[in-house]
Amino acid sequence: MAAGAVAAFREQYRQEHVPPSYQGRRHLLFTFGIGGATMVAAILQLEQVRPLEWLTIPLTFLYANFAEYWGHRGPMHHLKRGLELVYERHTRQHHRFFTHEHMELDSVRDLRAVLFPPILVIFFLTAFALPVGFALAWVASPNVAWLYIATSLGYFLNYEFLHMAYHLPASHPVARWPLIGRLKGLHQAHHDPRLMAHCNFNITYPIFDAVFGTLRRLHK
Numbered sequence: 001m002a003a004g005a006v007a008a009f010r011e012q013y014r015q016e017h018v019p020p021s022y023q024g025r026r027h028l029l030f031t032f033g034i035g036g037a038t039m040v041a042a043i044l045q046l047e048q049v050r051p052l053e054w055l056t057i058p059l060t061f062l063y064a065n066f067a068e069y070w071g072h073r074g075p076m077h078h079l080k081r082g083l084e085l086v087y088e089r090h091t092r093q094h095h096r097f098f099t100h101e102h103m104e105l106d107s108v109r110d111l112r113a114v115l116f117p118p119i120l121v122i123f124f125l126t127a128f129a130l131p132v133g134f135a136l137a138w139v140a141s142p143n144v145a146w147l148y149i150a151t152s153l154g155y156f157l158n159y160e161f162l163h164m165a166y167h168l169p170a171s172h173p174v175a176r177w178p179l180i181g182r183l184k185g186l187h188q189a190h191h192d193p194r195l196m197a198h199c200n201f202n203i204t205y206p207i208f209d210a211v212f213g214t215l216r217r218l219h220k
């Protein structure tokens with residue numbers, strides 16, 4: 001259980017931002033059910049993929065890792081016009097709900113403070129993934145477009161899964177996987193209010209933190 005200022009903020013957040021009808025398990029099911037089904041549907045569209053077209057997977061992965069880094073280092077931690085909601089949800093809510101000393105959620109309802117809201121998932125899909133997919137189908141090939149959509153969705157689901165795992169109770173079986181433990185240490189250092197605007201902006205794999213020199217181990 002969280003204590004002090006974090007506990008007080010959690011109570012306030014639950015009252016103001018978590019409607020009584022909210023169900024954490026339904027939120028999880030929506031994210032991984034719809035996201036996973038769309039990813040499989042995209043994979044099923046592939047036809048006789050040529051060797052060069054497979055390159056879409058590592059390139060999309062790197063692009064997503066870069067976008068994760070810059071989105072988090074930029075608007076999620078710095079107030080930018082037009083993107084105030086992103087700053088509000090991340091710096092003012094997520095980082096007050098969880099600090100490096102209080103990383104664990106208290107119940108499944110607290111997933112509200114961890115997972116992307118369904119409406120934002122649909123917005124990002126239609127506003128960003130689909131137009132790029134159509135453009136790729138036009139300039140490259142339909143296979144490249146479907147591989148891009150499937151890889152982006154896979155990346156997003158991996159992001160949601162890992163971030164949720166970092167905020168699970170330490171006794172949870174998933175939280176005890178060795179890879180989760182190591183990555184969680186980086187995210188936990190990022191949750192230190194003194195460090196949050198300076199290091200560990202990758203939430204999944206710290207590739208661009210290493211590139212830009214912002215990688216930092218757990219602060220003790």
Ligand SMILES: [Zn+2]
Nearest residue numbers: 094098163187
């Ligand atoms: Zn977090």
Ligand SMILES: [Zn+2]
Nearest residue numbers: 076090190196
């Ligand atoms: Zn952050």
